[in-house]
Amino acid sequence: MAEECTHNCSTCSSDCASRKAPQYDKPNEKSKIGKIIGVVSGKGGVGKSMVTSLLAVALNRKGYRVGILDADITGPSIPKAFGLKGGIEGDESGLFPARTPGGIDVISLNLLLPDEKSPVIWRGPVIAGTVKQFYTDVIWDNIDYLLIDCPPGTGDVPLTVFQSFKVDGVVIVSSPQELVSMIVAKAANMANMMNIPVLGLVENMSFVRCPDCGKEIRIFGESHIEQVAAEFGFPLLAKMPIDPALSALVDEGHIEWVEKDPLTEAAESIVAALS
Numbered sequence: 001m002a003e004e005c006t007h008n009c010s011t012c013s014s015d016c017a018s019r020k021a022p023q024y025d026k027p028n029e030k031s032k033i034g035k036i037i038g039v040v041s042g043k044g045g046v047g048k049s050m051v052t053s054l055l056a057v058a059l060n061r062k063g064y065r066v067g068i069l070d071a072d073i074t075g076p077s078i079p080k081a082f083g084l085k086g087g088i089e090g091d092e093s094g095l096f097p098a099r100t101p102g103g104i105d106v107i108s109l110n111l112l113l114p115d116e117k118s119p120v121i122w123r124g125p126v127i128a129g130t131v132k133q134f135y136t137d138v139i140w141d142n143i144d145y146l147l148i149d150c151p152p153g154t155g156d157v158p159l160t161v162f163q164s165f166k167v168d169g170v171v172i173v174s175s176p177q178e179l180v181s182m183i184v185a186k187a188a189n190m191a192n193m194m195n196i197p198v199l200g201l202v203e204n205m206s207f208v209r210c211p212d213c214g215k216e217i218r219i220f221g222e223s224h225i226e227q228v229a230a231e232f233g234f235p236l237l238a239k240m241p242i243d244p245a246l247s248a249l250v251d252e253g254h255i256e257w258v259e260k261d262p263l264t265e266a267a268e269s270i271v272a273a274l275s
C-alpha cells in the first residue's frame, strides 16, 4: 500500500495495491444472485437480525426473490425468527437453502447443526470459511436480493464478506446512544476501504410508544441519528420503535406475519438506490 494512501479510493489518487480489482469468490454455478446487501452493526443486540428479517419480508412482499445468508455464525437468530428448523438438503451440485412459508430462502449454521442449542466453538478462520461456503456451495436460486446478516463489529467475518463477495451496499443498524457517531464511523470506514457504498442507516429501538397515552418514551436517551446521517451524508432509512409485537413475532417464528412492516419504505429506498 502506498504511503500516501487515504484508504478511500474515490478521493485518493495514489496508485496502490488496494486499487487493484478485488478477486471475489465465485458463487455456486447453479446460483443466480442479483444484488448483495450486507447488514452490519457496531455491537450486538441492537436489532441487526430484526432489521435483516424485516427488510427481507418487505422486499419479498414487493415481489422480489429474497435470500438471507446468516453470517452471524456464533449467534444465529434468523431461523428462529422465521420458524425454520434443521434439515438442509443437498446433492452433488450443492446445498439447498431452507425456504420460509413466504418463500424467502435462508441458510444458517443453525439449520445444519444436529441440535440448535449446540454452541459453535470454532476459531475465526473456520467460521470465516463456513460463511464463504454459504456463498460458494449453496444454490441461490434466482435471488434478486441476497441479504447478509453479518456478525457485529469489524472482525474476521465482516471482512471476509466484504472481501470475498461482491457486496453492492451495506445497511448500518444502530441504537440511540452517545457513541453512535463513532460506531457508524467504524462501519462506514470499513465499507469505504472496501469500496462498498453505504445504502443508509436504520436506527432501531429509537423509542417506545406508551400503550395508554401514545407518548413516545426515549428509553436510551435522545437520538442523534439525524445529525450522524447528515455528517456522513448517508440516508436515514428508518427509525424503528421498540415494539413488543415484533419481538413476540420473532419468538413465535412468525416474523412474516408482521402486519405493517416498519421497513417497507426503507426497502423501497434500497431498491431505488441499487437500480
Ligand code: ADP
Residues within 6 Å of the ligand: 041, 043, 044, 045, 046, 047, 048, 049, 050, 051, 077, 204, 205, 240, 241, 242, 243, 244, 246, 247, 250, 251
Ligand atoms: P442483533 O442481531 O443486533 O444481535 P437482534 O435482532 O437479535 O439483535 O435483536 C436482539 C433482541 O431484541 C431480539 O430478541 C429481538 O427480537 C429484539 N428486538 C430487536 N429489535 C426490536 C424492536 N424494534 N422491538 C422489539 N424487540 C426488538
